[in-house]
Every structure is written in structure tokens, then in C-alpha cells.
Amino acid sequence: MASPHSDPSSAPAAGASPFAYAPAPESRAVVDIAPSYGLFVDGEFTEAADGKVFKTIAPATEEVLSEVAQAGEEDVERAVRAARRAFEKWSALPGSARAKYLFRIARIIQERSRELAVLETLDNGKPIKETRDFDVPQAAAHFFYHAGWADKLAHAGYGPDPRPVGVAAQVIPWNFPLLMLAWKIAPALATGNTVVLKPAETTPLSALFFADVCRQAGLPKGVVNIVTGDGSTGAALVSHPDVDKVAFTGSTEVGKAIARQVAGTRKKVTLELGGKGANIVFDDAPIDQAVEGIVTGIFFNQGQVCCAGSRLLVQESVAEELIASLKRRLGTLRLGDPLDKNTDIGAINSAQQLAKIRELTGIGEAEGAERWSPECELPSSGYWFAPTLFTGVSQAHTVAQDEIFGPVLSVLTFRTPGEAVAKANNTPYGLSAGVWTEKGSRMLAVADRLRAGVVWANTFNKFDPTSPFGGYKESGYGREGGRHGLEAYLDV
């Protein structure tokens, strides 16, 4: 697929291009992954009470990277107790002292950014250029941003002396392991809470390395606790009676289960869940820029992004031109070794996720949508899925309704702005949307009517610690980032 032969009119034979890329792999030597990791509780790495472990693998090669402790109820209990003990002193620290710890963490993440980027790429399967240029710098930026809030909370608009909530239970997904950790831990600590965080089962390593960052920063014991495990660990954590706050990023199904589980308690909850984002392209949009935005929208991180622009809504009059241009662009995407600096598309995170993508795309075909992928050689080991387009998609199609969480784009068309908005909003989700038009008034009118927490106009998939992020409708509630995100961790 790296070769230009997907454009049949001008393509030489595969492999004959004089401009073929040479491999440019990032070295693995900067990361030293231990053969096994325990749980990080009260400042110490310890084994699970029942000694259970699970393996974490590199999805690009299926190589076992390490063995990690599987936390059970007893371990969760121990972690929550540690966080509770630490809470009293941590919350009583002057904000300026908490700020300094967070600034230290931000700086250490920056210092260790190459190591963390390679580690994240190994454990997650995403391209090194993404972990290097996005995940890790954004994680550092989140700590840096929130550090500054710690001694300014009285000015945040939540009263003269807003108090922390207490112990936060945080459960994060596998698509941006370190960044989601930063989104959760940075605001929690800045506001004076202590945390027990459960990373995703398939991507536990960067959270465990973060434990070492906390050690280097001299963070007091018990302020951050990391319990690794599967869904049962997460369930034990969010249902623990001594937890005051639950923050979850993941599927809408699990989010609803958590919302039921906390009913009748005083636990504060924020949920950042699924999405089926629409990317709306009007006929006056600059086609080349829109194509780049569409590609960023759905193929960034292999489409394993809750706010991915997984539905392309294109105005009928430019649909043909746009789709041709999009196909040409997809032919130049490079899929393969995530550690290669030229790689655009990495591995799917797990066999389970790959099976789900295959199942949903199979349904798309069976329901009559037209499927297209560029010619694309997939590596023989690991979990891979070629970038895929569905055209001729109607709103009733499964691929237009269900979140696929993979590199799969469904293309629909519209004639009027009203129709575009109606189609964009025709989903239970409401996380993100994109608008592409050169006309400012149309952009604002459409953005105003989209029921989505984030609207990207003439851009897509942009994030910043100062910018609140979160959904409408069944994409969840609460915001992360910015002044807004502090509320979730304050007793207000």
C-alpha cells in the first residue's frame, strides 16, 4: 500500500517505485521492560494477594512483553485504603506544594518521553510518530497545565475554598493509555484528591512506568495507586464503598453499568464513552484539506478513538470528486511496523478488537454497503486491519450506527445543511463532529445545531489540556480538561 499502484492509471508495478521508503525504525533499546510487574499500592510494587498474573503482548508481533499482576478484590481494598490514608495529608498540603509535585511529573515525562513513546508503541501497537508527537507530549502538557491550577482553585469559579472529593476510582481504556492516565490523574491530584487507577488489561505498562515517574518525583506514598487487571478489577474498584468519585473512559455499555451501579450513592461520576462522529463536508470546502482532515479523523490511532470521525457526510455535488481524492490519499498511507517512523497505520490493539472490527465490517458488506480498501499487504503476525471505506451507506446501516472503533469510514451524502445536521445528530452518541466549509456563517450555524461536545471546524482530532472534552447524550457526562474539568474532582 505504500507503493503508488493504488492509482491504476499511472502506477508502475508494485515495488518498482524509485521512491520506496527505507525502514526507519526507532530503537527499542531506550526501554527496559521487566519480565514481570506487581501492583503499585502505597508506593510499593507488590504481587496480587492471590498471586494471579496475566501477560501483556505487543499487538504488532504478538510477542509477550511482560507479566502483570491481576488485582482482585483484596488488592483493590488495599489500594483504596492506601489512597484514603494518603488523602488526609495530600489534601491538606498547600496548593503550591501539590503544584510542584505535578510540575515535577510533567518535567520527568518530558525527560523520559522517548522511552515512554517506544514503550507505548510496543504495548499499544500505535505508530511511534503518534506516541512521540501526540500521546506523550500531551500527557506532559496535561500535568503541566493542571499543576498551575493546584494553588489557584479559589479563582476557578467553584467558590472561595473548593474542597476535594476524596478518593477517586479511575478506569481508563487502551487507546491512549498514558494520555488517558494523565487526563485522569492530573486534575485529581491538582484538586487534592488521591487516586486508584486501573489501566486497560491490554495496555498496563505505561501506567506502571508512570508509577516510577511518581517515585522519581517524590510523590507521597498512596497518593497514586495503580491496580492492573481486567474488567472485574475495574468493577471492584468503582463499586468500592469508600470511593468518592468514579471517572471512567470506555464503552457506553460499561458506562451505563457504572451509572446504575453508583445509583443511590453520593459518588460523583464522570463518563467519557463512545461516539459515532460525523465529518460534514460542504461543496465549498477545500477538498485537499478536507481529505487530510477526514484521514486524520478516522485513521489516527487506527480509528480506535472515541471521537473519531467515523461517518463522512459529504454534499452530493462534490461526493464523487472527494471520494476519488480520498481513495488516492488512502493509497499512500503506510501500514506496518509501529516503531518505524514512517508508519501511518499501526496494529489493532488486540485480537478481540480485531474480531469486533471484522464482524462489524462483515455486517456492513452483508447489508449491502460497498466496501473498498487500498491494496495493502498486512504483516503475517500481529493484529492488522487495512483502512476501509464503505460507500453507498444509508442511515439504517449498522456501519452508520454502531461504533466500530477501527480504521473504517462510512460515507453518506446529503443535499442541504439541514439534512446534514439531521443525519449527523441521528445517533444516540454526541461526542464529536467536524464541519468543512469556507463560509464562516454556515460553519457557525451548523456547529450550533450539532449535538456534540466537540466540534472541529476545518480541522479534526485536535486536543489540548485547556480545552474541555466530553460528550452529549449517550457519549457520557462531565468534562475533562480546562477549568470545566476541575468540577469533577471538587466537592461542588
Place this chain on the structure above:
Amino acid sequence: MSDSSGQGRLTVLKTYKLYVAGKFPRSESGRVYEVTDAKGRWRANAPLSSRKDARDAVVAARKAVGGWSGATAYNRGQVLYRVAEMLEGRADQFVREVADAEGLSKPKAAAVVEAAIDRWVWYAGWTDKIAQVTGGANPVAGPYFNHSAPEPTGVVAVLAPQDSSLLGLVSVVAPVVATGNTAVVVASEDRPLPALSLGEVLATSDVPGGVVNVLSGRTAEIAAPLAAHQDVNGIDLTGADAALARDLEIAAADNLKRVLRPAAGAPDWTADPGTRRMTSFLETKTVWHPTGALGVAGSSY
């Protein structure tokens, strides 16, 4: 109320009705229940709303969302201020109803009514300020214009407090509609008359039909279909006891309604309300746009 002494004029009793879609229907079920004053004396029959009444009210509230949320904040402020004007004019009636419902002396009931009117005025003034207080520009690290603003959640079911029949009621309804939501209000079960009369005030205050809908009856019976309704976006559980609130919160999780739980202790309705009741039913939307550049010098001059 009725004068049976044989002396003087026989008074005209009021038939209390629901307020739905700007109209005053009886319950579709044809049911009523007896409302008594604090001493147990009969005061009126109130409609005993059914599940169907709740669903009809949701339909009305949904229809009203576009117009009300799309109105200018200035316009919403004037409409809500008009509600206060109408309340002021009918203060005597509300004093009677509140005194009966809550067993208050006339001066105490009058103070409650005054506080309720003042609360409408307070929220009327919030309509065009809440977006500035809760939204704004975000200084992102890149060449982007980035702006966050609050938007109404949509249709909100409001279980009015059981005790405070007017001041509590106004304190939970006004923040929901001031921010551009529409409401389906379940009145205090035993003290519904001020709420039903409030419907009459709203109907004469330029509040578009369907923006506020008032149902009377058994809180648990009406709240259950509202909490489970897929076209309701939020629910304020203030009027539910702990057990009912838990059940409703579980039902509300089905479409991830925004839930405002009942306060831990008995709420003090005379206290400064703060902004939390408004922000509970607001969504934050953030819009990004590239800023572009004007050439190498950063200036077009």
C-alpha cells in the same frame, strides 16, 4: 372555602387542572385525588396523572425545545421576568394556597411567596449571563480559535420538592428553563395546588406552550415513566425519597440522563441557590477553528 352558613355569597370553586403543551387538560385517566390543607380539610380535587399524561408531557416538552433553546437569552430573560410580574399580581392567591398547603400563618406564607417571586427575578437575570460565567475562550497551544459555551441538555424531568410547595418549586423549575431547557414538572404529591396555579401564571406570561408542563399525582407513579423515557435528557430527583431516587437513577442510566440527586439533608430554599442547578442541565460544547495567518510579519499592513 365554601360558605355554607347561609350568609353571604357562595364562592366559585376552582377546578385544578394539569398544564401541558400550554393547555389545561384533565388527566387522560379521568382520575382525581383529594388535596387537603395542613389540618386535613378538603381543599380541592387534583388530577391524578397517569403514565400516559407523563408521556404526553414529554412530547410537548420536546416540541418546545427548538423554539425555547433557540430564543435569544435576552428574550428568555424577559419572558421569565414576565412570570414574576404575573406572580406578583396574583400574590394573594398564592399566599392562600401556600398557607393552606404548608400550614403557615398568612404573614409567613406571604414571605414565602415574596421569596418565590424574587427567585424568578433572580433567574430571569441569569439567562444572558450563565454562558459568560461558564464558557469562554481556551488558550490552546496551537493556531486555533477555541471556544466553549454551555447549551441546554434538552427535556428535563423535575420532581419538585414535597415540602416547599412554591418557593422550592420555583427554585427547581426556574434554573432548568432559564438555561433553555424545557421541563416536565411533577408537583409535590400532597401540596400540588401552588404548582397547578403556577401553570396558569406561566400560560399568561408569554412562556411558549410546552416549555413548562405541570403534572400532579403520585410522584412515584409519574416519575417512573419519566426516568425511563428515552426522549428525556435529564432528571432532577429533588422530590424523591432515597429509595425512589435510587430506582429512578438506575432507570435513568438507560440513556445516560443527567441526574441531579436529592440533597443530603433538608434543603434550605431561602439560601443563595448558586449556579449548580443551572449547570446540572447544561452541556459544554467546544468549537475549534484554525486561525490562519496574515503573512510572515503576522500583519496584513
